[in-house]
Amino acid sequence: MSTDTALQVHSLKQSVDALSEKVDRNHSDLLAAVGKKKKNKDEGDENEERGNWGSKIDFFLSCLGYAVGLGNVWRFPYLCYRNGGGAFFIPYTIMLGLVGIPIFFLELSLGQFTSSGPATCWKFAQLFRGIGLGMVIVSSLVAVYYNMIIGWAFYYLFASFTSKLPWSECGDWSSAYCLDRLPLMENCTMRNWTATVNGTCLNGNGTLMALYNETLSKETMGIKRKLPSEEYLNNVVLGSGFSDGIGDLGPVRWQLVLCLLLAWIFVAATLSKGVKSSGKVVYVTATFPYIVLIILLIRGVLLDGYQKGIEFYITPNLDRLYDARVWKDAAVQIFFSLSASWGGLIALSSYNKFHNDAFRDALLVSLGNCLTSLFAGFVIFSYLGFLSTDLNMPIEDVAEKGPTLTFVVYPFAVTKMPISPLWAILFFIMLVTLGVDSEFVLVETVTTSIMDMFPQTRKYKTFTVVTCCAVFFLLGLTLTTNGGLYMLDLMDTYAGGWNVLVISVCECIAISLVYGVRRFLNDIECMIGRKVCGFIPWVIIKYWWAACWVFITPFAVTCVMVFSWYDYTRLDGYPLWADALGWLMTFVVILGIFIPAIIYLCITPGTCGQKLRILTNPLVEWGPALVKHRRLVARYVPNYVVDPWGKEDQNGIAPSDIAVEMQKQDAPGYTPSPEYYAQKM
Template sequence: MYYLVSSFSNELPWSSCQNNTWSTDRCWDYSEGKTPPNNSVPSTQEFFDRNVLQVTTGIEDMGSMRWDLFGYLCLAWILVYFCLWKGIKSSGKVVYVTATVPYLLIGAFLWRALSLEGSEMGLKFFFQPKWEQLLEAKVWVNAAAQNFNSIGIAFGSLIAFASYNPFNNGLIRDTILISLVDAVTCILAGMCVFATLGNLAYEQGTTVEEVVSNGPGLVFVAYPQALAKMPGSTVWAIIFFGMLLCLGIDSQFATVEVIVTSLKDGYHHLIERYLKRHEVLVLLICFVSFIFGIPNVMEGGFYYFTLIDYYTAAISLMYIAFFEVIAIVWIYGADRLARNVRDMTGSLPNVYIRVCWLVMAPCLIMAIWIFSMIDYTEPVYNNVSDGINYHYPRWAILLGWFFASLSLGVIPGFAIFEIIKAPGDTWVEKIRSSFKSRIDNCPCCQKSLDEKHEAHRLTDTVSTIV
């Protein structure tokens, strides 16, 4: 939102070092030459660090509140609230906009990116494999994390939204379609990114590797630098950051819907008694989430944000996904799950899908999670503007693991709780009984079968009468 609003100007504010309160002597205005001088800092980086974030020297110094970012944070949650306040019907209508408009913007941006000089350098870097890197565990961990984040695996959003589908919905078709659309979208977005980075490398007389950056640095440093070089830069900046806003809101309200659906399913009677209305529940969730987001928009908030992102992205998702697969496929049972699918779709899942359920998925997820633990290194924040690599203090590392434990600790905690209250005279009997599913038959499937039998009975009755 900050960058989108800043784009509505005759000249993009990050495109120059001149007459800016946030510029330093090291600021490099790339419009003056192709090759940056030694120890220089691009104007886009200084704009991001010193104007947008006004970043402090470390997480020990949180500084004061960035009130403009605080306002945008508040506005973001207001948008999320009004996307969800009327329930799944309102969010479904919003998705028609937030999920389709970005494709139009990606198409326009891809057309422009491919026409830039040097774009072929970026595309070559993007599509040319480096086979030797497949031997590195970190590559597989990052690839899995990308799939989990991109499709939404283990976030709960797929389960929450799927619960609103008709019982006989074609779930196999939907699964394949979502996977294919996601893959194509990732390729198109990757072409936009690397074609633009290729142009950036061409302008600076360097390689694509030198201008590639990870995380927010790509979106808020490298991309604005490329946008400022384009003819009609203001228009393209508005298109780009407008697209990011749509995608961000889309992902955010999908995540919030998980919390709303889970609370309504688990505490339906309490919510009806005390909160009365769906709108009040959504307002409460958005307000609490807004409060938890406030530390991120302080001057030292980016250190806090980086810490949360590092410890909750890949580590927690793999862990949660592994136990989801084990609980559903091995405890509830792959055979019963297959029969549920048959009741819904009319046919059993093929052998390949059942082998994936039982063996391939849990083994692959566990292997990737173990490798992510083996390759674990403590987070380091690269403060480019100050020219230092910031190492987090020990208490901050412990805080990061605390964030991770909020999701990691729930599973063993509830496992112990279930074992304690499970029937049995000995601990062995308790553990054995706790590993048995309490669901003998899916109630929805049984209801569907009863309806089918009733329909057949009525058909037979009518045939007899005729």
């Protein structure tokens, strides 16, 4: 070999060595960059396409705020009073364990495992996809009227910023039956009035002037004194005093329209960025009610007669436990209070990271919700006892349910206390924060379902949220009329009634019997590990949940549902067409469950048996949303397709993992060609 050739070979060898060294260096930098990016991805959103909660506490507070709502304040205390006082705690606790927590845990697990909302999480059996549609319809119907109640709270909040509460005494807006205008007297002859056999006192012209026996006048003449706060609610706020019923809606009240608009603007602004924005708002809205409840309880037990109310609340009447209606009320209240089978729990948990402890959250939120109901009862009945003592009325005549308890009894009670506007402001702020948390999730359930069914809408999340809120606002305008209270009562009775019980039974059947309870238990273990709550072995408690989902829960819910049909009574004072409208709302949900199943059966090719096999077997996309989690499922499911979308290469690196931009010439990244290195030498 000549000297020139040897020099060329040596030079070429040096060039190759230099090129190899640079390639190795760039390759190491590239791997380091990829590892850093994957680490940052794990620390941030696990699912970049849908997003995740900012932290575990965001999800927990959102769940708690969704479960703890206005029903804890106005419905649970009334049910305790009506169903045997402290004895009601027994069926309530039993139904919590047999029905409430199992459904709650099932829905959290399903949403977290699939990272999908209620409309798209049923890919394990397409035949049951209508369950999700039914949930979305229920959430939509409830969202429309629930925000109107928040609008009422806004109205009262603004009206409370005054030196004297406007409902503290009868005004020119009150009727002749208002408390100040119709006194209760021991002897009518003291003013030369005539005492009638009906318990009333009449003057010489036959005009009603007073009552000497209110119980008698109520039973015989239907005459009862009305609190100024009740007259204020009916004649000033709602205008229901000027309506003859649901058939006489009357004009729209612009004050209520503005309050309803404010409530929807607040909801839209909070949800505009999805769970990232709502997850921060709940730090205030989910915790503030507890602060106010504690303050109100301390003030309540300092009032005269509070013992009377609390004794009335907790004194048990064990004979009531033999009444089937008590058990039905307990089960229905569990569903109403936990918002189970409404789709919101699936929507919330779908934004969890895959390995979140769903069992811990289900247990804590369920127990926290029920303890909140119990605690709120002590607060409310301490004021009812005070009001009963102050007015010298039986507590049975003071204790009411629904809007009457929240917007009549308590507002009037605070007028009897010093600095009454302050206590009114605190109470109505608490009502707003209690309500908006539940409203957030109701709307989030709808928007999540839309974005899951039409993924392209995720790019326009704010527009999607604002559009849904605008539609719900327009649908709720009938609730701002004089007869809006009657329409709200109709929707509250029928929108989320026994149709929700049908949804829960279908859920249990779909998961435990069609998909398979053993596989679902394995899916849960894949997510949360072999220990739940950090120390409880999953193998010990999983068989209890299997028994609940296969038999106990669906059987209990079915019994309650059948008894609800048997014990059905029409709404008092409503025409037949109104009942028909209510049943239409109920059956829209039922049709939403079963019509998709019928459509799938019609369009799926094959015999009836083949159709059922196809529609009750998981689709290839069923399972976790991320390939790395689907690999965990493949360990216990034979022939499981790990990557049906082709998102990752055979080495498990997704294209997004190596999309590293060059910041300078020597930065790690793919280089265009070997000539690049030659130019650098």
